[in-house]
Amino acid sequence: SSELTQDPGVSVALGQIVRITCQGDSLRSYYASWYQQKPGQAPVLVVYGKNNRPSGIPDRFSGSSSGNTASLTITGAQAEDEADYYCYSRDTSGNHRVFGGGTKLTVL
Amino acid sequence: QVQLQQWGAGLLKPSETLSLTCAVYGGSFSGYYWTWIRQPPGKGLEWIGEIHHSGNTNYNPSLKSRVTISGDTSKNQFSLRLSSVTAADTAVYYCARGGSGVIFTYYFYYMDVWGKGTTVTVSS
Numbered sequence: 001s002s003e004l005t006q007d008p009g010v011s012v013a014l015g016q017i018v019r020i021t022c023q024g025d026s027l028r029s030y031y032a033s034w035y036q037q038k039p040g041q042a043p044v045l046v047v048y049g050k051n052n053r054p055s056g057i058p059d060r061f062s063g064s065s066s067g068n069t070a071s072l073t074i075t076g077a078q079a080e081d082e083a084d085y086y087c088y089s090r091d092t093s094g095n096h097r098v099f100g101g102g103t104k105l106t107v108l
Numbered sequence: 109q110v111q112l113q114q115w116g117a118g119l120l121k122p123s124e125t126l127s128l129t130c131a132v133y134g135g136s137f138s139g140y141y142w143t144w145i146r147q148p149p150g151k152g153l154e155w156i157g158e159i160h161h162s163g164n165t166n167y168n169p170s171l172k173s174r175v176t177i178s179g180d181t182s183k184n185q186f187s188l189r190l191s192s193v194t195a196a197d198t199a200v201y202y203c204a205r206g207g208s209g210v211i212f213t214y215y216f217y218y219m220d221v222w223g224k225g226t227t228v229t230v231s232s
Contacts, residue, residue, distance in 0.1 A: 031216035035153075042202055042225050043153065048218035050211050086153050089217065096168060097143075097217060102152040 003091050004032070004100035011106040012077045022070045022087030022100045029094070032070035032087040034063060037102075043086065047072055074105075082107045110135035112223040114203045116188075120230045126190040130203030130223055131183070137161050141206030142179060142186040143219055146199040154199075158206055159186055193230045200225040 004024040012018035022032050033048035045054050047063035060075045070089070074081055087100040116128035130142070144156040157167035159177045167175050171190070179186040190197060204219035 029214065031211070031214050033216060033218035035219075037153075042222040043219075044222070045218055045220045048220075049209055049216045050214070054220055084152075088153075088155075088219070090215070096166060097155040097158070099145075099153040099155060 003098050004087055004089060006085075006087060006100040006103045008101070009104045009106065011108055012074070013108050014079065015076050018074050018077050018105065020072045020074075020085050020103045020105065022072075022089075023068055024089070024098075024100075025068055025092050026090050026094065026098075027065060027068050027070050030089045031065055032063070032089045032100075034061075034070075034072045035086045035088065036081075037084045037086065038082075046085075077105075077107050079107050081105060110205065110221045112203050112205065112221055114201075114223040114226050116201075116226055116228070118227055118229060120193050120228065122194050122230060122232055123192055124230075126193050126197065126201075126228055126230075127187065128201055128203070128226055128228075129185055129187045131185045132205070133184070135205075135221075137179070137181050137184050139207075141166075141208065141217075142177075143204045143206045144177060144188045145202045145204060145219075146197075147202070147225075148196075148199045156188065156190075156201075195230050198228065198230050200227050202226075 035043035037043040051063045091098040111133045114130040138161045141158040143158040174191045176189040203223040205221040
């Protein structure tokens, strides 16, 4: 099991808001980064740090953090956002990196 | 634009050593964590380990006894070796460029450039 816990699956209606969460004790001290992965493709960084987006990532993607929970919010979900999403940060010991188990986002 | 190109053997027998190399094009080797990640079929991502441009390494505790990550700054390349492979090591292996930062007392880590992945199958 991962030290970062994600819901296995989340669904959202087209154009609506969806929040994908990541829980873990290490998140009280470290920000998470978020990755989108579509079938057969390498992951893509979508949010990192407090709330930073790499060039080319739409501004409907945003990140936030509170206590032991990091969140990725998609405001106005599009069909092309259907994918697996992974959070990433440090483990509880602070010495190593770890991924969350991933959340499969379905856009209805 | 930085690109990572990775290569290595895709089919191994149990007990053999996995060996993959990732070349960095269009960017500096300095200042980053050069990282290996894997993904078993139908499963999530697993961090294998990283090498900092300084040469310091950091490995997943569950793989540490079998993993070696090395770097060649003269070639802008870094490599992964995983010994004594079994069927459980069957996965897509990715290389990635990792960065870090700090905001007040909060640190963060990310991987902003990824290779396309190499499928490694372990089978007798």
